[in-house]
Amino acid sequence: MAAHLQGSLFDQTDPIDPAGRAGGTDGAGGIGPGPLTGVRRSVLGDGAWLDLLPGWLSGADALFVHLARTVPWRAERRRMYDREVAVPRLLAFYGAADPLPHPALDAARDALSARYAAELGEPFVTAGLCYYRDGRDSVAWHGDRIGRGSREDTMVAIVSVGEPRDLALRPRGGGAPARRVPLGHGDLVVMGGSCQRTWEHAVPKTARGAGPRISVQFRPRGVR
Template sequence: MQLDLLANGDRGAGEVVRFTLPDADVTLWPGFLARSEADRGLVALQRELVWRQDTIQMWGRTYDVPRLQQWCADPGLCYTWSGIRMEPAPWHPLLLALRGRLRALLGIDFNSALANLYRDGRDTVGWHADDEPELGEAPIIASVSLGATRDFVLRHRRRRELPVTTIPLEHGSLLVMRGATQACWEHALPRRLRVAAPRVNLTFRVARAEGSI
């Protein structure tokens, strides 16, 4: 994994780490949120989002998705994932505030966010790309992490000789993926059995209404 530190110094809000991966554009702001903001956000979102336990069907059996989820979005923007269709929940005030911060930082007006609650290190998300048609070509995904540090792993879809890249996503960090990242790479959040604490992840997206795909 090669890192190109654009700004050095203490873990300030301005520190940016750009990952030099072929066919990808991945940037990390480790201190996007101040510690106190991240602490408050973790508690509030765990308590106040209406977390869904979704299920998936595989080989004729029903399994719980290994995490809790919620889809917050502007009215009318649904999200379909592995056959699960999510109607939008209203924006939580904290998600709205983050949406404003992201607009100021990145110049993008995100209209939706998928929230994941990993109750402990047994909860995971498997290999996938955020390449649903409603996200359009070359989507930009802004991922805010709160709570336990978990490893986020990336692998190239075709060039399997390239090593898997591991990015530990810390409390209060922001990871932004854009350009060809979703077309050329997959990502996952593997099990980490020694992690006992919960983690909330918010992936902000720009989704198009179903009729406009």
């Protein structure tokens, strides 16, 4: 399932084996999150905010290869108007009781839960994965409003591995130019406050040569 990835010169680790190890003896092989002290927050308006930390996850390219090869990706089809269409990306979901596909993701989820405990008031518990194979894969404008996100402030933390793709954001209902944040190679973005209710986000299709990318979305209980 792995697609060709152009590795980052700033994110080099030893190759991983099929079990997810890459050098060392700790089972994670130097793949994992760094400190969260460099997070930069942008206030979006209407109670929404965005935190960004480029390159938070070290060994991100090796992690991409591991996830692309080992995650049980599924292709979905959805009803759109009068016909059924293919969802333009591959998907996987890990519930609160499911083991994550690499220990680096456990470490990332724990670090995010600790960092945002005071604001969120609860841990991140689920992980949704999206595999964007090339520039034709995308996700349309939406907010994570299934469940509590439709009526409560919440958070969604996204870690991206693989080639960068733009995360676009705009106020719900339009009325302002969309903001674009390129994410890949271990970058972290956290959407918080009212962001899921008052703003929308998307990964647009692109005609430029786009390499493969996997995003990992950590969410608290009852948010999809």
